[in-house]
Amino acid sequence: MQLNTQFRTIVLSDIHLGTAGSKAKEATEFLRYYSCQKLILNGDIVDGWQLKQYGTWKKKHTAFFKTVLKQIVRHDTKVIYLRGNHDDFLDQIMPLKVGKNFSIRKDYTLTSGTKKFYVTHGDVFDSITSQMKWLAYLGDMGYTFLLWVNKFYNNYRSWRGLPYYSLSQQVKSRIKKAVSYISDYEQKLTELARARHCDGIICGHIHQPAIHTLDGIIYMNSGDWVESLSALVEDHEGNWSLLYYTPDLTDNETGITEKPVDTTKQIIDNAVPV
Numbered sequence: 001m002q003l004n005t006q007f008r009t010i011v012l013s014d015i016h017l018g019t020a021g022s023k024a025k026e027a028t029e030f031l032r033y034y035s036c037q038k039l040i041l042n043g044d045i046v047d048g049w050q051l052k053q054y055g056t057w058k059k060k061h062t063a064f065f066k067t068v069l070k071q072i073v074r075h076d077t078k079v080i081y082l083r084g085n086h087d088d089f090l091d092q093i094m095p096l097k098v099g100k101n102f103s104i105r106k107d108y109t110l111t112s113g114t115k116k117f118y119v120t121h122g123d124v125f126d127s128i129t130s131q132m133k134w135l136a137y138l139g140d141m142g143y144t145f146l147l148w149v150n151k152f153y154n155n156y157r158s159w160r161g162l163p164y165y166s167l168s169q170q171v172k173s174r175i176k177k178a179v180s181y182i183s184d185y186e187q188k189l190t191e192l193a194r195a196r197h198c199d200g201i202i203c204g205h206i207h208q209p210a211i212h213t214l215d216g217i218i219y220m221n222s223g224d225w226v227e228s229l230s231a232l233v234e235d236h237e238g239n240w241s242l243l244y245y246t247p248d249l250t251d252n253e254t255g256i257t258e259k260p261v262d263t264t265k266q267i268i269d270n271a272v273p274v
Contacts, residue, residue, distance in 0.1 A: 013045075013222045047087070083121065115198075
């Protein structure tokens, strides 16, 4: 097994550490397997909203940050943590730079080959989270309940030998307003990239991994580590793709995952050469 596959850039977002729905263990396993020159943590890494109410911080959540620190020590990785709406408590301290390799910021401009990408969590255009936070909290409670139901449903599916099924993803995909929201979201973010004189946008927030071009602007969303378990990666030739975690092929004796990323799901056709 070839460990520590080196990428130029890895982008993770929406891990929601501190919540029951966070796949913190899987996100940590991903970073133990893959290394990079630059790691962008693009918002909602820590879920301050739920930690204030009913969330709990566990060892597996701490383990994620320990793994990030190991990336810095072992591979001299530059880590950029961008603030999201669920970790808006960072407003009190940012911008903050710790040493030469770790910084907390609101946004970031990434140079990839001959192109520039504006990197932001993406909640900047979400009027609900920015202007009606009480309604966003209510929606967050409903989403958390759906994830709780989904957990028990998938325990049943696992018992029946069936694959994982994301109930919340299916609900969102069948609601026309949600589809319209995603389309509007992508349009606004690409317009923002154009206004910043960038060739593309890298975001998260809506838990919908994607790579495509919209009106001449490259749109890339890293997805999340609650449902899709996805990450954006850039290789040394400047090609971007999405990787999805899969729990297959785990060595029960050592606990080492032989293949933490299902490369068969890599979006080769949508890889963007830059």
